[in-house]
Amino acid sequence: MLPPASALATTTSGFLLVLSIAIPVAGILLAFTLGDRYVRQVALAVVPLGLAIAGAILLAVPQGGGLIVYLLGAWSPPLGVALRADGLSAVMLATTAIVICVVAVFATTDFRPASDARTSFAFWILLLAVWAALNMIFVGGDLFTLYVALELLTFAAVPLVSLDGRAETLQAALRYLVFALLGSVLYLLGAALLYGFYGTLDMVLMSRVVSAQPGVLIAVALMTIGLLAKTALFPLHLWLPSAHAGAPAAASAILSGLVVKGSFFILLRLWFDVIPGLPSFAAAQFLAALGTGAIVIGSVVALRQERLKLLVAYSTLAQIGYLFLMFPLAVNAVGQLETGQALAAGLLQTISHATAKAAMFLAVGSIYTELGHDRITGLGGAARVLPLSVLTFAVGGLALMGVQPSGAAFAKELLLQEAMRTGQWWWAAVLHAGGMFTTAYVLLVLAFALAPSDQPIAPIQTALPRRDLAALALATCSLLLGLVPWEPYLPISHDVMPKLFSRDGLAKLLLSVLGGATLAILLNPWRHPLAASSGWKAMGKVLEPLRRICFRFGDLVDKADSILRQWAAAGISLLLLGLALAVLMFAAN
Incomplete structure (x- = not known):
């Protein structure tokens, strides 16, 4: 799974791992800023972007020899924190993105701000939060x-x-x-x-x-x-x-x-x-x-x-x-x-x-x-x-x-x-x-x-x-x-x-x-x-x-x-x- 010899240095495509977590989190912050009237639009804008990032990681893993790495703050473990993605991570990131996209399409009629603003706001925020947490699990080192x-x-x-x-x-x-x-x-x-x-x-x-x-x-x-x-x-x-x-x-x-x-x-x-x-x-x-x-x-x-x-x-x-x-x-x-x-x-x-x-x-x-x-x-x-x-x-x-x-x-x-x-x-x-x-x-x-x-x-x-x-x-x-x-x-x-x-x-x-x-x-x-x-x-x-x-x-x-x-x-x-x-x-x- 994780080859130890090459897992302690940032690789070329490592920034994609940060984006896989940061994009859903940014969507949550933007939704809180704009309010419940625009939460669905923000979520639906984030979803295809997150799917594209998952697809990019899926393509980058084989090109990187089966592993891509990003060291947060350029500090190597054990002092720093590493994000890593191998083949298992890549396919789970892609699967999660696909399921999230389908659920988002399905939920557009169920969770509309016009019908129930409070429930709608909660659902779309939680959907993005689940996505960010899962991506962190899949790339956490x-x-x-x-x-x-x-x-x-x-x-x-x-x-x-x-x-x-x-x-x-x-x-x-x-x-x-x-x-x-x-x-x-x-x-x-x-x-x-x-x-x-x-x-x-x-x-x-x-x-x-x-x-x-x-x-x-x-x-x-x-x-x-x-x-x-x-x-x-x-x-x-x-x-x-x-x-x-x-x-x-x-x-x-x-x-x-x-x-x-x-x-x-x-x-x-x-x-x-x-x-x-x-x-x-x-x-x-x-x-x-x-x-x-x-x-x-x-x-x-x-x-x-x-x-x-x-x-x-x-x-x-x-x-x-x-x-x-x-x-x-x-x-x-x-x-x-x-x-x-x-x-x-x-x-x-x-x-x-x-x-x-x-x-x-x-x-x-x-x-x-x-x-x-x-x-x-x-x-x-x-x-x-x-x-x-x-x-x-x-x-x-x-x-x-x-x-x-x-x-x-x-x-x-x-x-x-x-x-x-x-x-x-x-x-x-x-x-x-x-x-x-x-x-x-x-x-x-x-x-x-x-x-x-x-x-x-x-x-x-x-x-x-x-x-x-x-x-x-x-x-x-x-x-x-x-x-x-x-x-x-x-x-x-x-x-x-x-x-x-x-x-x-x-x-x-x-x-x-x-x-x-x-x-x-x-x-x-x-x-x-x-x-x-x-x-x-x-x-x-x-x-x-x-x-x-x-x-x-x-x-x-x-x-x-x-x-x-x-x-x-x-x-x-x-x-x-x-x-x-x-x-x-x-x-x-």
């Missing part, structure tokens, strides 16, 4: 800069949850804030311990001297658990469903698509850049096991939701779990983390989820706006009345399912290759099961949306087509990510793409679709509009005993989820996970 950026991201994201001012959204925002601050305290404690040992928090300098001392292992465990709390990895998802489901559509797209990626990206920097030799094979397996729990719990609960937005929110919990399957697959024969195909697959999955899930939340927002509800069982006829919104949801869902040539399909194939290469077949089984679960809740929604309605359905409000077209473009991007030439930025072999369209690749997709359809029938408790037909009745008689077993299993998962989202259970989980991770690292070192 030391652990304290990342901490500052992470806190700025939290304080910008929390108000997005409660923009409408309702009591339940205020409560969700408070839960998010308190739990995120708890994660921040753990991260900061770990960073302070590392600084006490080495006198620097610069990632390149620290990677040269870090060793398996007891204090260092404790620091790494604290920082890791703090970041997991902010990422909302199971079972530390106390805040995620209510926060993502209660926010406005544009805010939910930002929260689910981008905000949780900030803390995950810092975790990648910590484990792969700073301490690649310290995490044990058992610790990596532990993270992937938590990811597996997220996939199962999040998917099962998603299949039982009455509201579409809550389904997509719990889908986010499940997809976050996917990101952690890369860790054990990145451990080499001597127990060190390698920056190889497993890491590339994790980043591809991150990008695919960011684009697809943001598009799906925007589509759900359009459906809610035009129908006045988002009840899954009440979506009959929606595909005829709201074709663009349903198409956007479908395309985003197909991208998440891993339909070729999506980024998720590319990432899954890379992870499966690594699982077979390293002999970790159990993670290949998890990957296939996760694909089936994803297919299940996507097919469930489409089955209701494509079914005929019992009575005439008419939109209560007509949205502008540009909103849906922008969201559809973002979903299409996710579906075509596998066609992007990633080699200048990520360590990907050239033989993966042909395998996606091979007979084996199509067989895997068919297995995922058939398995997902079966899970959707067995696990969801809702009656489909076509259930009265003779074919459905015959199939229902055959599957009814199995459905009852699955329904009871779903009840148990629902109860477990409700318990884990209580403060006492979340606090105990945080403590136990921290202890378990520390023990695993101590045992290996």
Whole structure:
């Protein structure tokens, strides 16, 4: 990731890194100066400029040998602060800029000063603040800069949850804030311990001297658990469903698509850049096991939701779990983390989820706006009345399912290759099961949306087509990510793409679709509009005993989820996970 030999001097294009942070910040200051009447115009002027800067960085990284650097004040670390961007930074900067642009286009009709000046002003300011904080995370070169950026991201994201001012959204925002601050305290404690040992928090300098001392292992465990709390990895998802489901559509797209990626990206920097030799094979397996729990719990609960937005929110919990399957697959024969195909697959999955899930939340927002509800069982006829919104949801869902040539399909194939290469077949089984679960809740929604309605359905409000077209473009991007030439930025072999369209690749997709359809029938408790037909009745008689077993299993998962989202259970989980991770690292070192 970050080559240490060339990371301590400013490079030719280094000023672009400063601009990536300064431009959104300048937009915030200008908006405060001009007032709420012009905040939307300022934000919409900043958005294309920020996108151009992200594109320039994307082009500059390969030309700079895979790394561009800027030393603030021309002071080298450890006295100064360095901004750095490698291939991972470049693609995350570009992804963030694209998602921000689409959300801005979508939000132009929802957040207008003429309709609600206060809410509109808050949204556009917070949108730019989230962008600036994320860019700082992606280019930050030391652990304290990342901490500052992470806190700025939290304080910008929390108000997005409660923009409408309702009591339940205020409560969700408070839960998010308190739990995120708890994660921040753990991260900061770990960073302070590392600084006490080495006198620097610069990632390149620290990677040269870090060793398996007891204090260092404790620091790494604290920082890791703090970041997991902010990422909302199971079972530390106390805040995620209510926060993502209660926010406005544009805010939910930002929260689910981008905000949780900030803390995950810092975790990648910590484990792969700073301490690649310290995490044990058992610790990596532990993270992937938590990811597996997220996939199962999040998917099962998603299949039982009455509201579409809550389904997509719990889908986010499940997809976050996917990101952690890369860790054990990145451990080499001597127990060190390698920056190889497993890491590339994790980043591809991150990008695919960011684009697809943001598009799906925007589509759900359009459906809610035009129908006045988002009840899954009440979506009959929606595909005829709201074709663009349903198409956007479908395309985003197909991208998440891993339909070729999506980024998720590319990432899954890379992870499966690594699982077979390293002999970790159990993670290949998890990957296939996760694909089936994803297919299940996507097919469930489409089955209701494509079914005929019992009575005439008419939109209560007509949205502008540009909103849906922008969201559809973002979903299409996710579906075509596998066609992007990633080699200048990520360590990907050239033989993966042909395998996606091979007979084996199509067989895997068919297995995922058939398995997902079966899970959707067995696990969801809702009656489909076509259930009265003779074919459905015959199939229902055959599957009814199995459905009852699955329904009871779903009840148990629902109860477990409700318990884990209580403060006492979340606090105990945080403590136990921290202890378990520390023990695993101590045992290996």
